[in-house]
Amino acid sequence: MQNLKSPLIxxxxxxxxxxxxxxxxxxxxxxxxDIFPEQVIGLSGPSGSxxxxxxxxxxxxxxxxxxxxxxxxxxxxxxxxxxxxLRKLRLEKIGFIFQAHNLMPFxxxxxxVAVVLDLAGLSAxxxxxxxxELLDYLEVGNRADAFPASLSGGExxxxxxxxxxxxxxxxxxxxxxxxxxxxxxxxIVMDLLxxxxxxxxxxxxxxxxxxxxxxxxxxxxxxxxxxxx
Amino acid sequence: MNLAxxxxxxxxxxxxxxxxxxxLLLGVVLSMIGIYRGLIAxxxxxxxxxxxxxWVVEKGTRGxxxxxxxxxxxxxxxxxxxxxxxxxxxxxxxxxxxxxGASKLRLYVIGYEPGQLGGPQLITSGRGLTGRNYEAVxxxxxxxxxxxxxxxxRNNFTIVGTTDNAVSSGGEPAIFLSLDDAQxxxxxxSPSATRRERARGIETTxxxxxxxxxxxxxxxxxxxxxxxxxxRRWKHLAAMTQDEQxxxxxxxxxxxxxxxxxxxxxxxxxxxxxxxxxxxxTMTMDKIREIATLKLIGAPDRxxxxxxxQQALAxxxxxxxxxxxxxxxxxxxxxxxxxxxxxxxxxxxxxxxVICLLASLFGVYTALKVDxxxxxxx
Numbered sequence: 001m002q003n004l005k006s007p008l009i010x011x012x013x014x015x016x017x018x019x020x021x022x023x024x025x026x027x028x029x030x031x032x033x034d035i036f037p038e039q040v041i042g043l044s045g046p047s048g049s050x051x052x053x054x055x056x057x058x059x060x061x062x063x064x065x066x067x068x069x070x071x072x073x074x075x076x077x078x079x080x081x082x083x084x085x086l087r088k089l090r091l092e093k094i095g096f097i098f099q100a101h102n103l104m105p106f107x108x109x110x111x112x113v114a115v116v117l118d119l120a121g122l123s124a125x126x127x128x129x130x131x132x133e134l135l136d137y138l139e140v141g142n143r144a145d146a147f148p149a150s151l152s153g154g155e156x157x158x159x160x161x162x163x164x165x166x167x168x169x170x171x172x173x174x175x176x177x178x179x180x181x182x183x184x185x186x187x188i189v190m191d192l193l194x195x196x197x198x199x200x201x202x203x204x205x206x207x208x209x210x211x212x213x214x215x216x217x218x219x220x221x222x223x224x225x226x227x228x229x
Numbered sequence: 230m231n232l233a234x235x236x237x238x239x240x241x242x243x244x245x246x247x248x249x250x251x252x253l254l255l256g257v258v259l260s261m262i263g264i265y266r267g268l269i270a271x272x273x274x275x276x277x278x279x280x281x282x283x284w285v286v287e288k289g290t291r292g293x294x295x296x297x298x299x300x301x302x303x304x305x306x307x308x309x310x311x312x313x314x315x316x317x318x319x320x321x322x323x324x325x326x327x328x329x330g331a332s333k334l335r336l337y338v339i340g341y342e343p344g345q346l347g348g349p350q351l352i353t354s355g356r357g358l359t360g361r362n363y364e365a366v367x368x369x370x371x372x373x374x375x376x377x378x379x380x381x382x383r384n385n386f387t388i389v390g391t392t393d394n395a396v397s398s399g400g401e402p403a404i405f406l407s408l409d410d411a412q413x414x415x416x417x418x419s420p421s422a423t424r425r426e427r428a429r430g431i432e433t434t435x436x437x438x439x440x441x442x443x444x445x446x447x448x449x450x451x452x453x454x455x456x457x458x459x460x461r462r463w464k465h466l467a468a469m470t471q472d473e474q475x476x477x478x479x480x481x482x483x484x485x486x487x488x489x490x491x492x493x494x495x496x497x498x499x500x501x502x503x504x505x506x507x508x509x510x511t512m513t514m515d516k517i518r519e520i521a522t523l524k525l526i527g528a529p530d531r532x533x534x535x536x537x538x539q540q541a542l543a544x545x546x547x548x549x550x551x552x553x554x555x556x557x558x559x560x561x562x563x564x565x566x567x568x569x570x571x572x573x574x575x576x577x578x579x580x581x582x583v584i585c586l587l588a589s590l591f592g593v594y595t596a597l598k599v600d601x602x603x604x605x606x607x
Binding site for chain 1 (some may be wrong): 230236238239240463518519522525526527528529534600601602604
């Protein structure tokens with residue numbers, strides 16, 4: 001069991017550049033960041049500042065060039081990836097929430113959540129039970145059989161959050177989760193993320209430009225030209 | 230959770246339309262194979278209908294189907310006297326065009342001696358020829374019925390019976406006449422032509438002296454090969470067994486048409502493969518964001534590959550099944566015979582499976598190359 005005071009996400013001197021020589025662009029320079037359980041932190045900055053690159057690296061989608069990264073107490077990067085099965089790592093430890101919710105259009109709300117549990121090896125019945133619980137928890141249980149096309153923006157985002165939480169990840173990465181929502185719905189989504197952080201002892205990282213949710217974040221890290229300010 | 234099934238179920242209309250389009254394409258491929266088989270069957274049916282074991286034709290020819298052959302009628306008596314020959318028949322063949330009502334009708338006229346070899350094996354309606362003049366038995370594809378009359382040359386013939394599966398290698402339905410009638414039809418000149426020939430001092434030959442071939446059946450203890458060899462050696466005639474005649478028909482007479490259809494079928498299969506590959510690629514590209522999301526949330530490659538391969542196989546097999554049903558339903562409306570054999574169907578199904586697997590590899594490659602970060606892009 002991890003000490004609750006130890007960071008769930010720990011990044012040390014992480015750097016990432018694209019291209020070489022004259023075309024080299026330093027996307028991230030010596031980033032050091034610790035995010036603890038129950039924290040909901042924001043990453044903001046102008047376009048091209050490196051927010052998405054940092055989120056992709058924390059999500060083990062993009063390989064940094066140097067530095068060290070720990071997720072939930074496990075060192076996953078130290079000059080190179082230390083695990084070959086990064087997709088399994090994502091499945092086990094990380095939940096993703098997208099700006100455009102990215103629900104599978106051919107799956108009902110409950111199946112969109114259950115698919116993650118199915119991938120994790122749960123039986124069909126157990127996966128659907130857990131998915132139904134999550135939808136109830138996020139107050140969209142009444143829309144369990146609806147397909148994404150018939151869900152409102154807020155409902156779809158809640159289903160997407162339910163999917164991100166399906167495997168009880170301790171790390172939740174959200175990319176502009178409120179960009180497509182009005183202030184009321186954006187507030188509800190942020191409250192839900194806060195609830196998740198507390199209930200699941202999770203660290204939530206939100207990439208956002210949305211100033212109306214700044215007051216709901218514990219801390220906002222501003223990125224400019226690949227450097228944390 | 231079977232994602233391929235869920236996706237198909239959700240987009241059922243589009244999937245069915247795609248399958249229907251593919252079914253038409255595969256139906257055309259199947260019909261080409263059927264036409265190819267029909268061509269061979271048509272070519273062989275006539276030879277089989279004659280129920281001969283040895284064919285005797287003019288020396289130096291491979292008649293009567295591959296080349297023209299003319300021999301004298303007394304050759305039949307001479308063949309009948311060979312030890313080991315059980316039964317013989319004198320036959321003539323010619324193509325003729327006539328009219329049935331308002332439509333043109335091409336017929337393949339077979340003359341034979343009623344009671345001897347060379348007549349239809351099975352009378353499906355009416356009766357066979359009895360030796361009376363101006364009577365005929367027609368293949369059912371001529372669409373003539375007992376009691377119908379038809380003008381052949383200068384004479385009017387009464388249809389007394391019908392038979393099945395008697396067509397020329399060109400697909401013309403056969404009509405059986407007595408040898409005498411057939412010879413007159415083939416060799417009789419019009420009165421004016423006869424007068425002209427006589428004025429030139431040329432006396433017309435007796436048409437009943439000339440036939441196209443003699444066919445023979447041999448005794449149980451005799452070998453057709455041996456009898457054919459004897460005839461070649463002593464009778465100054467060409468002779469071949471039934472197998473040799475069948476070989477000439479399939480490998481020589483219909484060879485070009487066979488190759489043409491075979492080539493066209495091959496091209497169609499290649500076109501089908503390209504179209505299937507494009508459909509699968511498009512289906513994959515339509516799901517690129519979902520595939521990126523699946524990768525991002527941790528779906529292994531086999532789940533993503535399974536999604537594409539299962540849909541490709543389902544599309545191919547359903548398309549093939551619908552195409553096969555479609556062609557089986559309309560095959561009787563084709564002007565020429567379409568022979569659909571179960572083995573050909575299974576073979577094409579196998580080819581479709583291989584095409585779908587190969588085509589889906591392209592889709593799988595595209596899917597596996599998708600960057601999961603694409604899911605995060607707004």
